[in-house]
Amino acid sequence: MEFPSNKQEMDFHNGNVAENFRKWRQMIELTFSGPLSAKSNVEKCSYLLLYIGQDGRDIYNTWELSNDERKNPKVILDKFDAYCKPKRNLAMDRYKFFVRNKEDHETIDAYATELKLLAANCEFGDIKDSLIRDRIICGIRNDRVVQRMLQEPDMPLNQCIDVVRGDEFAQRQLTSLSKDERSPIDAVGMVPRYSTRAPLKHCYKCGTRHGRERRCPAQGKRCFSCGEWNHFAKVCYKYSQGEISSVETFSTTMDQVFVDIFFNRLRLSIRFKIDSGAQASIIPHSYFKTAMKDIQLERTNVTLVAYSGSVIRPVGKVNLTCKYKNKEITEVFYVVHSNSPPILGLRPSIELGLIKILMQINKNIPCQTPDYLCKEYSDVFEGIGCFSEPYHIILDNSVQPSVSPPRRIPFAIQEKVKDELDYLVKKKIIEPVCEYTDWVNAIAVVKKKNGSVRLCLDPRPLNRAIQR
Template sequence: MENLPHPKDLDFNQENLAAAWKKWKKEFNLFLIATESDMKPDKVKTSMFLTCIGSKGRDIHSTLDFDSPDEEMNLQTVIEKFDAYCEPRKNITFLRHKFFTCGQAEHQKFDEYVVELRQKAQQCEFGNLTDSLTKDILICGIRDMRLRERLLREPNLDLQKTIQAGQSAEQTRLQSRMLNATSETRDNEISRVYSQHDRKGAKTQITRHMQSRHQNEQGGSDRKPAKFQAPSQHYVTNCHYCGYNHKRNKCPAFHKTCEKCKKQGHYAKMCKSRKFVHKVEIHTDDESDDDTHALEMITANNSRVHKIEKFKTPKDIWTVELKVNNSNVTFKIDTGADVTVLPFREYRNIIPKPQLQKTSTRLSAYNNTAIKVLGKCTAVIKYKELSKQIKFIVAKTNSHAVIDANTAKDLNLIQRISL
């Protein structure tokens, strides 16, 4: 036991010196017992005390008032003097402020956050309210918004139940990530195998397809063109803008002007100006895991009329100001959209800011130009008395935020009428 390490020097510059002193004193008493020094003379124990407490403690000891030299080396008297020195330096108001403003850090685990809160609560002298106040701050401070909403709905919730719910939610989230990672690894391996196979047969398939289509156009054959299946990672089949199959990002209609709507990016035969208003489509290739959302502006007038509440803008674009969490964001109502897009410049200003997560979703403009996707997040969107928790795709774009059709309908922003 003689080689047992002694307590570290006491740091007298800590914010809560009283708590630090109390902890150090307990460690020193355990050290005396463990080394069988608790029965030794006071002069020996006091010398051990002054050795362990550090140079700053020894300096303080030399300034304390003692009635006699014997009292100066009496351990009980020395400890009482240090009690008097450390206790007045405890600032309850400041310690309570730190407790009430303690939120969960970005990468802090739930259990670590609970330990931090409990340690701060012990310093605040709350008495019988300690557990109740710890529970309240715990619910308000966690970063998981869904868990917070669920806990706020519970009528009879104590600290122990709150901790169990938080631990369960975090464990479930970690298990889900592990399952997703395993699934993605398996899908990537399968995709890699198919990709190698596609590269070998792609050239032959493309040649046969082009010959078959040429013969069909010249009337040289009554047979239907052979079904063409190009590798989804490199080719687009039945392009929505030109109608042909071609390499990705090599659409022949890219710089062409439509004869119907006079807009660039598609042929007249593929013009959809009579079908949709502000359409957002999803193009999913057969062997691709990612969703590609193509954003396009198409003006239409047909028998389907969408009634939109009165919003006035200079350029006749249907926009509305909505609340995302506690922040105002101007959205463009897109009646054909099935994803809600939030520009990064708007995401940065949202308070409280939702956590940005990875996503495989891809966005592209009507002319097949890719739009950089930064991730996805979940937040509450509100209009008047109606609110809904939805998923946003966060993108690096200078355009308006776009609200999808289903969300706009749920918030009573649009409704369909028959003419």
């Protein structure tokens, strides 16, 4: 059985020569035990020198071997193995093992395989599996999985890998479910169920909403402001804000605001939806292909996140100069696959004068002094607030109970702490416990401005066990 020699040659010049030979030796040994199993050792040595290539044969010719050694393929392979392996540095090999952590994109199977390969050169002996298990526990970044593995002492390596593999599978399932449930939302409108009536539209003549089948109330009426017919004074476009020298298209509805922005480079106007909560301006890809097909898109690594939490990866970006009235700016627009209208973000909306941020509102309100607040909201400052019934906290039984040691209290405030505890017991806010309990939390003493003390509970150990 013949094999192409160019596919079997050993590479002595590129990469890790020792690793290259390990893989090549495994291939040639499988060949000797398989297709060439019927060949004699002399013939196997000939095949070995044929497959290893000219570089290997040159190295072989420099060795002084006896006739018996030249007829033994294992001896020749061991000689090449010694030639390819560098001088061992055991400390370096173990250092590489103990600093190898699991990457975020790496599966537990790939991580465990890499650790086993590194451990093969560390001479760990009988404790190799236990050290690989410990390295997995220290090398993963999931505290919940680590805590689960530490609960069982002397967990075997295979069981440790199964625990991490099961968590990875569950996380992939949850991620796929969350992606199916999330969808980008641009706007939400209300559509009456089982309604066959035409939608009501805003009438610019009377200022109300009505269908086409209804006659407009302003039909045949004269405007008191300009004297023209068929519209009311409240929607008069000439005298509602004085004489207008130029008109800019600016339309609003109950929930959305649109504006026409002029682009010098395109020589056209595009209607954008103003979104004060958007940090980026976007243009749908379908609109870009029709209105801006002559513009070259630039690549971008930016990832956008919609309000619903879904991730949007832009097709590209484009820098355009846009103009509204007498203001002109250059803005980066991201082109995305979306059915939403073009969106103008917060920053360009402010720079174009479409949005103004008011940091102060002037309003005559009474001086909110402590006396005024206590009087205005007296019900809040009377008595001690209590739940109508006891609240039961559900704990995770797998979490070990914690008894925190008492903290030292300075002698100067010990009497004040004792008085505060007696006061809280008297008001039935706390009650003394004179028997064994699984949970004990420490207290922290805070000194108030008036010289009294406030007792604070440190619930951090308990919070780890509360089921939410």
